[in-house]
Amino acid sequence: MSLEGLKVLITGGTRGIGLATAQAFLAQGAQVTIASRKLEHVHHALESLNHPHAFGFACHVGEATARQELVEQSLQAMGGLDVLVNNAATNPHFGPLLKADAEHWQKIFEVNLMGAFGLTQLCYPALKASAHASVINIASVAGLKVYPGMGIYSVFKAGLIMMTRVLAAELGPQNIRVNAVAPGFIKTDFAKAIWDEPAHLKPVLAATPLRRLGSPEEIATCICWLANPQNSFTTGSVITSDGGLTL
Secondary structure, three states, rough: OOOOOOOEEEEEEOOHHHHHHHHHHHHHHOEEEEEEHHHHHHHHHHHOOOOOOOOEOOOOOOOHHHHHHHHHHHHHHHHHHHHHHOOOOOOOOEEEEHHHHHHHHHHHHHHHHHHHHHHHHHHHHHHHHHOOOOEEEEOOHHHOOOOOOOOHHHHHHHHHHHHHHHHHHHHHHHEEEEEEEEEEEEEOHHHHHHOOOHHHHHHHHHOOOOOOOOOOOHHHHHHHHHHOOOOOOOOOEOOOOOOOOOO
């Protein structure tokens, strides 16, 4: 699998799945721009990547002005765009859905759904000019199945999955592929509330046929597979990488 020469923008790219994805693309010859809300996290990640074709900028994807600046900076740094990976996400509420307040709903909507849509919209002209255009949205098994305490997060990940399918249909005639990856429980800081608490982890492992959590690198492999120009007939797909959790 060769990703040589692809120009890739990854949000939420300074840790976990995003950073592993940046490393995977760079290892296969791509140029990569990573983005994260805090500039110090961007600097630290760039030091970790230590690659001449790695670029990074601060961006709160929930803010329209910040999204615009990120796209402009990324296009200037790489000279174009082939792949957009909408990975940034937040989940400030864990608990019963009816106990969430309007602020929780708004924040998750702005980052998890509107952030992905807004960036896709802004990147559309550059993607349209690419011979290998691909948008990859990082969804979740929580968008496919109900998990206790993850109500709002689930609602918007389900929305992201449907947005993926709608955009795949609408952008296919422009040769822009749109797919999603739905990870299961992955050992990242984002999911620490699950894997660091035995009472939460035990039932997750019991329900997972492989009896373990996934790694960021395993999800990065799925993302790179979807971005590969040799995989040019795949669009509108949702690839689950969950150890069998949703069986």
